[in-house]
Amino acid sequence: xxxxxxxxxxxxxxxxxxxxxxxxxxxxxxxxADQILAEEGWQFLATTRVAEVAEVSVGTVYxxxxxxxxxxEALARQYWAELAAVVAEVAEGSQYVDPVGDVINSLADGxxxxxxxxxxxxxxxxxxxxxxxxxPNRLLVGASVVQMLxxxxxxxxxxxxxxxxxxxxxxxxxxxxxxxxxxxxGDKAVLSEGQFALNAYIVExxxxxxx
Numbered sequence: 001x002x003x004x005x006x007x008x009x010x011x012x013x014x015x016x017x018x019x020x021x022x023x024x025x026x027x028x029x030x031x032x033a034d035q036i037l038a039e040e041g042w043q044f045l046a047t048t049r050v051a052e053v054a055e056v057s058v059g060t061v062y063x064x065x066x067x068x069x070x071x072x073e074a075l076a077r078q079y080w081a082e083l084a085a086v087v088a089e090v091a092e093g094s095q096y097v098d099p100v101g102d103v104i105n106s107l108a109d110g111x112x113x114x115x116x117x118x119x120x121x122x123x124x125x126x127x128x129x130x131x132x133x134x135x136p137n138r139l140l141v142g143a144s145v146v147q148m149l150x151x152x153x154x155x156x157x158x159x160x161x162x163x164x165x166x167x168x169x170x171x172x173x174x175x176x177x178x179x180x181x182x183x184x185x186g187d188k189a190v191l192s193e194g195q196f197a198l199n200a201y202i203v204e205x206x207x208x209x210x211x
Contacts, residue, residue, distance in 0.1 A: 026064055028054045030078060033071050037116035042123035045072070072125050073133045079117040080137035083110045084144070091144035099148040100198045103141075104172055108186045111176065118184060142169045153206045164205050168198060
């Protein structure tokens with residue numbers, strides 16, 4: 001996982017880190033939590049286990065995080081910050097041959113590369129509070145989709161492109177959840193047929209591509 005970029009997780013911390021060493025401790029705790037999720041499963045995530053894997057005292061965990069839920073929320077926000085960055089990079093470098101495929105495939109690859117994320121996002125740890133906490137980073141994915149649609153469909157109305165992007169994010173989220181619920185590697189048939197359906201929706205709403 002990428003190092004924690006504070007202040008990305010201030011809401012979950014009991015106090016703001018003021019030194020590099022403190023930041024390193026927080027990263028170590030989140031990396032331990034990620035390892036537990038990836039290797040042991042969400043049921044084994046606990047503050048005591050995080051302390052054990054991170055090789056720190058339980059007091060150190062509670063010094064920074066009030067409970068297990070705050071660790072989960074911070075970790076979920078970090079996962080989605082990374083995924084949003086992946087999509088942003090695709091939006092910058094894509095040739096826009098297949099905007100839907102570019103985004104869905106990049107996110108699917110991001111899911112596969114983050115088994116800890118899969119363990120969290122498809123478990124009881126994914127509460128409404130966690131979903132709300134990650135919404136800003138998921139909205140960044142939508143902004144990248146708008147960027148891609150603007151390039152691919154410059155003649156379409158800007159308001160329509162924004163609406164289409166919002167729907168693509170909403171529908172794409174459901175598509176990815178179903179694909180990875182069926183298969184932790186991402187069900188190929190669901191991903192393929194889902195992309196076909198999303199592209200048909202784009203054609204219906206935005207018309208034939210002009211670039």
